[in-house]
Amino acid sequence: xxxxxxxxxxxxxxxxxxxxxxxxxxxxxxxxxxxxxxxxxxxxxxxxxxxxxxxxxxxxxxxxxxxxxxxxxxxxxxxxxxxxxxxxxxxxxxxxxxxxxxxxxxxxxxxxxxxxxxxxxxxxxxxxxxxxxxxxxxxxxxxxx
Numbered sequence: 463x464x465x466x467x468x469x470x471x472x473x474x475x476x477x478x479x480x481x482x483x484x485x486x487x488x489x490x491x492x493x494x495x496x497x498x499x500x501x502x503x504x505x506x507x508x509x510x511x512x513x514x515x516x517x518x519x520x521x522x523x524x525x526x527x528x529x530x531x532x533x534x535x536x537x538x539x540x541x542x543x544x545x546x547x548x549x550x551x552x553x554x555x556x557x558x559x560x561x562x563x564x565x566x567x568x569x570x571x572x573x574x575x576x577x578x579x580x581x582x583x584x585x586x587x588x589x590x591x592x593x594x595x596x597x598x599x600x601x602x603x604x605x606x607x
Contacts, residue, residue: 468500495521552593559587576600
């Protein structure tokens with residue numbers, strides 16, 4: 463294969479990863495290996511085709527195994543804020559008093575829920591309650607301590 467073919471192919475793979483495809487950095491390392499193989503083929507005249515493919519395969523595999531996880535973690539996962547998957551663990555203000563086992567309708571997170579007091583203590587009106595768990599479309603709350 464011509465040296466410029468490796469460089470063009472590697473550039474296309476790098477561009478595809480960075481612009482269009484989210485392949486989690488696999489194409490970055492494959493494209494980088496293709497570019498380095500093209501540079502090696504340009505510097506060493508008469509490098510056999512099997513040798514070019516061997517250099518490409520070794521570079522791609524070694525770079526992926528060695529650097530991909532660290533780079534992917536550093537660039538993408540480290541800056542991502544944690545997202546709470548649901549209302550469990552949150553705190554809400556109850557509009558009415560709730561005796562143990564009693565329920566009402568209340569707003570939490572912009573949505574109206576059925577809220578049930580699952581503790582053995584009453585929760586006064588206007589008090590904050592801790593959301594212990596979700597059962598279907600019902601928030602099971604306890605008095606906030």
